[in-house]
Amino acid sequence: MSDKVSFELVSPEKLLLSEDCEMVVVPGTEGDFGVLAGHAPMISSIRPGVIEVHEGSNVTHRLFVSGGLAEVTNERLTVLAEEALPVEDFDAADLDQRIKDAGEDLEDAKTDEGRHKAEATIALLTEMRAAI
Amino acid sequence: MASLKDLKNRISSVRSTQKITKAMQMVAASKLRRAQEQAEAARPYSERMERMMGSLTANLMSADDAPKLMAGTGKDDVHLLIVATSERGLCGGFNSSIVRAARAKIQILLGEGKTVKVMSVGKKGTDALKRNYSQYFVDSVDMSGIKKLTFADAHPVSDSINAMFEAGDFDVCTIFYNKFVTVMEQVVTEQQLVPLPMEKPDDAVSAEDSNLAYEFEPEEDEILAELLPRNMAVQIYRALLENAASEQGARMSAMDNATRNAGDMIDKLNIVYNRTRQAKITSELIEIISGAEAV
Numbered sequence: 001m002s003d004k005v006s007f008e009l010v011s012p013e014k015l016l017l018s019e020d021c022e023m024v025v026v027p028g029t030e031g032d033f034g035v036l037a038g039h040a041p042m043i044s045s046i047r048p049g050v051i052e053v054h055e056g057s058n059v060t061h062r063l064f065v066s067g068g069l070a071e072v073t074n075e076r077l078t079v080l081a082e083e084a085l086p087v088e089d090f091d092a093a094d095l096d097q098r099i100k101d102a103g104e105d106l107e108d109a110k111t112d113e114g115r116h117k118a119e120a121t122i123a124l125l126t127e128m129r130a131a132i
Numbered sequence: 133m134a135s136l137k138d139l140k141n142r143i144s145s146v147r148s149t150q151k152i153t154k155a156m157q158m159v160a161a162s163k164l165r166r167a168q169e170q171a172e173a174a175r176p177y178s179e180r181m182e183r184m185m186g187s188l189t190a191n192l193m194s195a196d197d198a199p200k201l202m203a204g205t206g207k208d209d210v211h212l213l214i215v216a217t218s219e220r221g222l223c224g225g226f227n228s229s230i231v232r233a234a235r236a237k238i239q240i241l242l243g244e245g246k247t248v249k250v251m252s253v254g255k256k257g258t259d260a261l262k263r264n265y266s267q268y269f270v271d272s273v274d275m276s277g278i279k280k281l282t283f284a285d286a287h288p289v290s291d292s293i294n295a296m297f298e299a300g301d302f303d304v305c306t307i308f309y310n311k312f313v314t315v316m317e318q319v320v321t322e323q324q325l326v327p328l329p330m331e332k333p334d335d336a337v338s339a340e341d342s343n344l345a346y347e348f349e350p351e352e353d354e355i356l357a358e359l360l361p362r363n364m365a366v367q368i369y370r371a372l373l374e375n376a377a378s379e380q381g382a383r384m385s386a387m388d389n390a391t392r393n394a395g396d397m398i399d400k401l402n403i404v405y406n407r408t409r410q411a412k413i414t415s416e417l418i419e420i421i422s423g424a425e426a427v
Contacts, residue, residue, distance in 0.1 A: 014173035
């Protein structure tokens with residue numbers, strides 16, 4: 001068995017990342033978990049958060065995912081993400097603005113549905129803001 | 133016999149039509165390339181998704197409490213047909229072949245005494261099917277204004293399907309779309325979405341995969357509850373992408389034919405034009421000569 005885990009990050013639109021790496025930290029719904037080669041087979045859902053790809057002691061990639069599923073087997077890790085964005089692309093000011101906008105939406109929302117939607121957006125954006 | 137002026141007008145009008153069809157063909161060709169790339173880019177996700185579904189369902193299929201979205205309601209009284217067509221015409225037999233297939237299916241189902249519900253995606257199919265089957269329509273999704281299909285565009289469709297299923301509005305769901313084979317060839321495909329058609333685990337690889345004992349976080353059924361609606365969205369997204377590529381392919385070949393036909397027509401009209409002109413000159417000459425002889 002190789003000492004690397006082959007990591008694939010796919011979104012419905014394209015294959016975002018496919019490489020062999022030492023360790024990947026995935027934000028599971030029931031807590032973050034790190035995946036190294038030889039991990040026990042597992043399927044987990046993902047909460048909004050940052051996937052970190054570790055190489056030695058360095059973090060080579062940081063990608064924000066808004067949710068999805070991860071499948072782990074002995075030698076590979078596949079993450080099916082709804083949406084994934086490199087953290088470097090985030091703009092703090094822009095995010096703050098969007099959080100503010102979403103907050104206004106929440107105040108304006110009249111229906112329960114609208115309120116839930118706005119709350120979900122805020123939660124997502126706050127996670128994104130925290131990731132920077 | 134048409135006058136020379138008429139012929140000239142005719143030729144120039146055919147020529148401008150040819151220019152338009154030529155332009156449409158080239159636009160379709162470049163859009164086709166993009167659509168194909170997009171369809172290709174979406175493939176890894178659906179493949180991985182299928183693999184994951186495979187390993188999940190292998191464990192669960194035997195259980196009686198398998199989610200309904202996967203195993204079906206156990207009845208097949210109410211059928212929901214999703215008909216995916218294009219927003220624009222002028223693409224050969226693309227829309228009519230889908231509509232024909234959908235119509236045939238509706239007739240068969242009605243003949244068997246089932247209840248049929250139709251949901252159409254795309255304006256062309258909506259128009260064509262509403263003519264005969266408007267009483268069966270439950271919803272039509274308008275895709276106009278969408279330039280580049282994204283995964284988010286598939287959500288309204290899949291969300292309403294999921295909502296309808298939860299409300300118990302149908303038992304079986306089938307989607308009709310054109311599968312892209314080559315530029316010249318698109319195949320009308322009907323794919324069953326609910327209940328999920330189960331593949332036999334005859335593959336050595338899948339058998340090996342399903343032997344792996346997965347751990348689930350959170351519980352298996354919770355993951356399935358999340359995975360199944362998503363799988364629906366992915367299947368629809370894929371169908372729409374295939375459809376988009378097929379549409380451009382169909383349009384490209386239709387416009388190629390139209391351009392060629394216009395060329396043939398111009399040639400023929402030119403011959404008629406030349407002949408008419410010659411006949412006119414000859415008759416003028418005869419008039420002059422016979423006039424001179426008479427003097």
